[in-house]
Each structure stands twice: as structure tokens, then as C-alpha cells.
Amino acid sequence: MTLSRRELLSASGLAVAALPELGAMQPASAQAERVIRYGISMADIPQTTGQPDRGAGAYQFTGYTLYDPLVAWEMNVADRPGKLVPGLATSWQADPADRTKWVFKLREGVKFHDGSDFNADAVVWNFEKVLNPQAPHFDQRQAAQVRPRLPSVASWRKVDDLTVEVTTRAVDSIFPYQMLWFLISSPAQYEKLGRSWERFASEPSGTGPFKLARLVPRERAELVKNAAYWNPARMAKADRIVLVVAPEDTTRTNALLTNQVDFIETPSPDLVPRLRQSGARIIENVTPHVWNYHLSLLEGSPWRDKRLRQALNLAINREEVVALMNGLAKPAVGVVDPTSPWFGNPTFRITHDPDRARRLVQEAGFSRANPLRTKFLVPTGGSGQMLSMPINEYCQSAFREIGVEISFVPVELEVSYTCWRQGAAGEIARTNGTTANNVAYVTSDPLYALIRFFHSNQISPRGVNWSHFRDAEVDRLIDEATSTFDDAAVDRLMAQVHQKVVDEALLVFVVHDTNPHAASRNVRGYTQAQHWFQDLTTLE
Numbered sequence: 001m002t003l004s005r006r007e008l009l010s011a012s013g014l015a016v017a018a019l020p021e022l023g024a025m026q027p028a029s030a031q032a033e034r035v036i037r038y039g040i041s042m043a044d045i046p047q048t049t050g051q052p053d054r055g056a057g058a059y060q061f062t063g064y065t066l067y068d069p070l071v072a073w074e075m076n077v078a079d080r081p082g083k084l085v086p087g088l089a090t091s092w093q094a095d096p097a098d099r100t101k102w103v104f105k106l107r108e109g110v111k112f113h114d115g116s117d118f119n120a121d122a123v124v125w126n127f128e129k130v131l132n133p134q135a136p137h138f139d140q141r142q143a144a145q146v147r148p149r150l151p152s153v154a155s156w157r158k159v160d161d162l163t164v165e166v167t168t169r170a171v172d173s174i175f176p177y178q179m180l181w182f183l184i185s186s187p188a189q190y191e192k193l194g195r196s197w198e199r200f201a202s203e204p205s206g207t208g209p210f211k212l213a214r215l216v217p218r219e220r221a222e223l224v225k226n227a228a229y230w231n232p233a234r235m236a237k238a239d240r241i242v243l244v245v246a247p248e249d250t251t252r253t254n255a256l257l258t259n260q261v262d263f264i265e266t267p268s269p270d271l272v273p274r275l276r277q278s279g280a281r282i283i284e285n286v287t288p289h290v291w292n293y294h295l296s297l298l299e300g301s302p303w304r305d306k307r308l309r310q311a312l313n314l315a316i317n318r319e320e321v322v323a324l325m326n327g328l329a330k331p332a333v334g335v336v337d338p339t340s341p342w343f344g345n346p347t348f349r350i351t352h353d354p355d356r357a358r359r360l361v362q363e364a365g366f367s368r369a370n371p372l373r374t375k376f377l378v379p380t381g382g383s384g385q386m387l388s389m390p391i392n393e394y395c396q397s398a399f400r401e402i403g404v405e406i407s408f409v410p411v412e413l414e415v416s417y418t419c420w421r422q423g424a425a426g427e428i429a430r431t432n433g434t435t436a437n438n439v440a441y442v443t444s445d446p447l448y449a450l451i452r453f454f455h456s457n458q459i460s461p462r463g464v465n466w467s468h469f470r471d472a473e474v475d476r477l478i479d480e481a482t483s484t485f486d487d488a489a490v491d492r493l494m495a496q497v498h499q500k501v502v503d504e505a506l507l508v509f510v511v512h513d514t515n516p517h518a519a520s521r522n523v524r525g526y527t528q529a530q531h532w533f534q535d536l537t538t539l540e
Contacts, residue, residue, distance in 0.1 A: 033239035036523060036539045039246040039255050039264040041383050043412055045221045048204045048212055049197050050185030051130060051142035053414055056442045057265075057383025059181075060534040061243055065223055066113075067183035067206035070104055070123070071176050075535035076233070078285055078527050081444075084176055088118060088184060088207065092176055094485075099171040100154075106162040110230045113205040116188035120158040125187040127156045127166075137190060139197050148421055149181040151452065151463050173485045177445040180533070209236045209537045220244050223536075237525060237540035247381045256280060256518055263526070263539065266386060267518040269326030279521045284514040285528045288449070290332050291386060291440040293376065293395075293508035294466040296424035301435050302372055303467075307360040308404070309505035313350050314357035315398040321391060321511050328516045329386065332509040334502045335450060336443050341491040342450065344499030350509055354402055361403040371405040377434040382413030384440040384532065386513055392438060395510065409434055423460035424468055437466055440513065442532040446494045451478050454501060467506065474500055 046058035050067055064075075072087030088107050095101040110118040128135035130143040131153060152168040152175050159165050168175055189205035190197075204212050207230065210223035221243045225236040244261055246252040253268040255261045257278055267275060272282060293312070295303035303309055318331035333350040336342050358367075366372040381388045389410070396406050409432045411419075419428035420439050429437070443449035452458050455478045458465040474497055481493035501507070515534075519526060527538040 034540065035240045035242065036238045036263055037242045037244055037261040039244045039252040039261040041247055041252065041266045041381060042245060043247040044218045044245060045215060045243060047141065048201050048215060049139065049142055050183050051145040053145050054382060055384060055417060056532040060536060063183055064208065064533060065210040065536055066204055066208045066212060067185060068208050069180055069183055071179040073180055073531060073533050075529040075533055076527050076538065078529060081530045100168045102166045102175060104164045106164065108162055110207050112186035112189065112207055113211050113226065114186055114189045116186055118207055119161050120164050122184060122187055123164045124156060124158050126184050137195065146181055148463050150178050151458065152178060172482045174446050174482060177447055209234050218245055234537045236537040241536055241539065249387065256520060262520045262522050264518050265383065266516060269328055272326050275518050281519045283517040283519060283526060283528050284328065286530045287513050287515040288442055288444040289384060289440060289513040289532060290335055290443055291510045291513065293436045293438050295507065296435045297467045297469055298424050302374060303435060305364050306505060307364045310348065311357040311360040311402055312399060312508045313505050314353040315402045316395055316510060317352040318511060321394060324390060324394060325386060328514055329511040330514065332512050334498060334509055336498060337512060342494040342498050344495035346499045346502035348503045348505060357402040367403045371403045373405045375407050375409055375432065375434045376436040376438060377409045377411060377416060377419055377432060378438040379413040379416035380410050384513060420464055420466055421460060423466050426460060444531055446481065446490060450494055450497050454497060469506060
């Protein structure tokens with residue numbers, strides 16, 4: 001490879017991007033209240049109605065700020081992975097007599113932002129909101145986001161005012177992890193606003209540590225501290241957080257350098273030295289995340305040939321991708337890092353071996369003189385996508401050198417997620433003639449790392465098995481894992497699944513994100529959890 005990081009950045013326009021007007025905002029130090037202006041990498045403010053769109057990264061913006069889940073994630077520790085902790089439920093357990101029935105004991109005395117009570121009726125109403133199309137308050141936009149995150153939920157019922165029972169489709173020992181994504185919005189506020197989700201988006205009501213004060217779509221959202229928040233340990237340290245839409249990384253970084261914002265995610269790698277010279281802090285942490293390509297395994301797809309899948313993995317010099325990110329990434333040799341208990345011992349070693357990659361392509365009937373030609377759907381940016389187009393263009397160049405010509409269908413992030421949920425046989429993939437989808441995602445638990453992509457019952461619309469992968473042995477291993485409540489056994493079985501995924505080269509693995517942020521001198525605190533979930537209450 002001869003393309004330098006600078007050449008790739010210049011070719012994509014990032015090195016010379018102009019700084020647009022981000023809106024007239026006074027510096028935080030000039031305000032009587034404590035204000036943090038946060039430049040986010042998304043092209044729009046995520047949904048504010050209860051279930052954010054735009055992926056897992058959006059939960060830090062309009063998810064865990066405005067709302068709470070029944071089961072929460074520990075986000076106030078940085079030196080180790082978090083764990084499941086009580087949220088709006090104080091406890092949960094599977095019924096020993098019937099392990100498909102989970103009993104959630106709810107927290108007493110919690111109020112929604114509108115002053116109404118949180119209780120079992122509200123929980124049932126929220127399940128109906130996203131999982132029952134016949135419910136009068138069903139919201140397809142929210143359902144599209146969270147339904148694939150709750151594949152095990154079969155039914156739900158109120159036991160009493162502070163108890164809810166959820167029945168799963170089968171015994172599922174890791175079911176509580178799904179509940180991290182299920183956020184509770186206010187039935188009373190929905191009624192007050194004329195049963196309109198459009199109005200609710202501007203005047204949302206959850207139980208979270210912030211309230212929404214102002215929403216300007218595709219520009220900003222202003223979150224103000226909820227002084228009556230039920231959890232003293234998560235009381236917001238800032239009085240107001242202004243989320244500023246700044247999807248282009250150079251624009252976002254220059255906004256920090258010129259004091260238009262105080263805090264940003266995913267700074268431009270080329271500008272990291274300037275940030276450090278300015279006194280800004282670069283904050284990173286271990287992050288369960290992978291940037292990869294999902295390959296179609298449908299009839300007619302070239303990726304049904306294992307040799308071609310392996311060739312793509314061997315074509316990429318991941319150290320050069322890390323250099324492209326100025327060190328703000330880590331090479332990926334699987335869905336999870338080798339330090340994970342789920343990594344296993346794959347026999348296919350994912351390294352940079354272009355000569356072997358070319359031989360595999362030739363064995364499959366292609367070459368640089370007679371290349372395989374196909375299309376990949378790729379997002380132009382967004383949280384978790386890092387330098388989306390430069391990394392994609394780097395991989396495109398690497399693939400070209402081994403005899404695989406990829407043309408891109410670039411789309412906005414939420415279109416890419418929609419294609420992901422539809423699967424390789426879905427309308428977006430079929431209409432555009434694409435055989436792969438590039439989506440980066442969190443890999444924090446067995447469901448999110450492996451189960452939702454590789455069990456045959458996770459093919460759309462149930463889950464995000466985009467490739468339409470089917471393997472009886474993988475199904476058996478996953479079924480055994482979800483039916484045992486022995487954590488060590490779950491780890492062992494997931495390691496066998498991951499080993500199969502790598503040995504079959506089912507995905508093209510590129511890098512893991514370190515979820516970098518940059519903070520101005522004005523920002524005194526921030527705890528970066530080892531997750532894609534982050535807690536903005538720690539900003540001060």
C-alpha cells in the first residue's frame with residue numbers, strides 16, 4: 001500500500017474542510033449556569049420519544065439522558081468493564097419453576113418529568129408502544145429501533161403496581177442484557193399532548209437525569225438538569241448540556257479549537273497534535289466495538305465462496321488503518337478482542353497477507369486483470385463509524401490490489417441501519433445491488449457480539465443476521481448457551497461460536513474503536529466507561 005493517511009484524508013476532503021457556522025452560543029464560562037457544549041458526530045439529533053435512532057451511540061445523547069431502563073449498565077467506572085445494575089427495576093430474576101418467566105420488581109416513588117407516577121402500568125404501556133402493532137399508541141419509528149434489540153420478548157403482564165412479568169420465547173439466561181435498550185417514556189405526557197408522537201418529540205417526558213429544554217432538528221438539542229432525579233448517584237454535574245450536530249470530523253475538531261464547543265467525540269486524527277498543543281485532553285478507553293463488513297450469503301452472492309471471504313480479510317493492513325486513525329483504534333482479528341472470554345482459538349489467523357489473498361482470489365476465478373466487481377453499502381459517518389469514508393476508501397484500495405473491485409453506495413447512517421435491519425434480502429440491499437453492509441457496533445454481551453448475527457432465527461425481521469447465515473452447529477451452541485445459567489459455560493460456548501465465525505471468515509474484520517473524545521480546559525470531569533453507553537451526568 002502506498003497511500004498515506006494524509007493522501008486519503010485529502011482525497012476525501014477532510015483535511016481542508018471549512019468550519020461552518022454552528023450557531024450563536026455564548027462560551028460556557030460566560031453563563032451563570034454550568035453549560036457544556038458537546039459536538040456530536042451525527043447528522044441529526046437522535047429520536048427523543050423514548051427509543052433513540054442512529055445506533056447504540058445515540059443512547060448517550062437522547063437515551064440515558066432523558067430516560068431510564070429497567071435494567072441499567074454501570075457507567076461510572078473506567079478501569080474495568082461495567083456490569084448490570086438496578087435501574088427502574090430494583091431486582092429481576094427468572095422464575096425457578098418456569099425459566100421463561102422473568103419477574104421485575106419496580107422502584108417505588110419515581111416520577112416522570114411531567115410529574116406523573118412511574119409504575120407497572122407505564123412499563124406495560126411502553127412494551128405495547130414498541131411491540132404491539134395493534135396498540136393505539138404503537139409507534140413504528142420507535143419499534144423499528146428497539147424491536148430487534150428485544151428478540152426474546154414474547155409477552156408481558158402487570159402483576160401488581162410495582163411488579164411486571166415478562167415471558168421470553170424460550171429459556172434465555174442472558175435476557176436481562178436486552179432490557180438495557182428498553183427505555184420508559186411517560187403515558188401521561190403522551191395523553192396530555194393529544195396522543196401525538198410528533199408533539200412528544202419536542203416535549204418528551206421520561207424519568208432520566210436531564211429534561212429536554214429545546215430541540216432544533218439537524219442542529220441542536222438542549223438538555224437541562226433534572227433537579228428532582230430519583231438517583232442521587234447520577235445527579236447531573238452540569239446544569240445544561242447542548243448537543244451540537246457536527247458530523248464532519250474536521251469541522252467538529254475545529255469547533256473545539258475555536259471554542260465553539262467544549263467537548264467532542266471522535267476528533268479528527270490529523271488534528272490530535274493541535275488539540276494537545278491547545279491544552280485539550282484526549283480521552284480514550286477500551287471499547288467493546290468492531291468496525292467491519294457484513295457479507296451476503298444469499299444465493300448468487302460472491303461471498304458464498306469462503307476463499308473470497310478469507311481473501312478480503314487478508315488484504316487489509318490493519319496497522320495502516322490504525323495509523324490512518326493516528327492511533328485512535330486497534331486492529332480487529334475477530335468480532336471481539338483476543339482478551340475476551342468469547343474469542344476462542346480460531347485456526348484462520350487474520351493477518352495482512354496480500355500474496356495469499358491474491359492466490360485465493362485466483363483460485364476463485366478472478367484476478368487484477370479480471371476482477372470481481374460488486375457493490376458495498378457504506379455510511380458516510382456517524383457515531384461508531386470513526387473515519388467512515390477514509391477507512392472504507394482504504395479498504396477499497398486494498399481489495400483492488402488483490403483483484404476485487406468494490407464500488408460504494410454511500411448513505412446516511414440511519415439508512416445503513418435500516419438496510420442492516422432489513423437484511424441482505426431486504427429492499428435497500430436489493431434495490432442498490434449491494435452484497436455487503438458496513439456497520440460498526442457494540443459487542444458488549446453475547447447477544448450483541450454474536451447471537452443476533454449468527455443464529456438462524458435472527459434473520460430479519462427478528463434480528464440482524466444480515467448475511468442470512470445458517471448453521472445447525474452454531475444454532476445448537478447458542479441455544480445451549482442461552483439455556484444455561486452458568487456464566488462459565490456461556491463463555492465457553494460463545495468462544496466456540498466465535499471460533500467458527502472467524503474460521504469461516506463470515507465478516508471482514510477491520511478495527512476496534514477506542515471511542516476517543518476531546519475535552520477543552522473548560523471541562524473538568526468526565527468518566528468514559530468501557531462501553532458504547534456513556535453517562536453525560538459525569539460531564540462538568
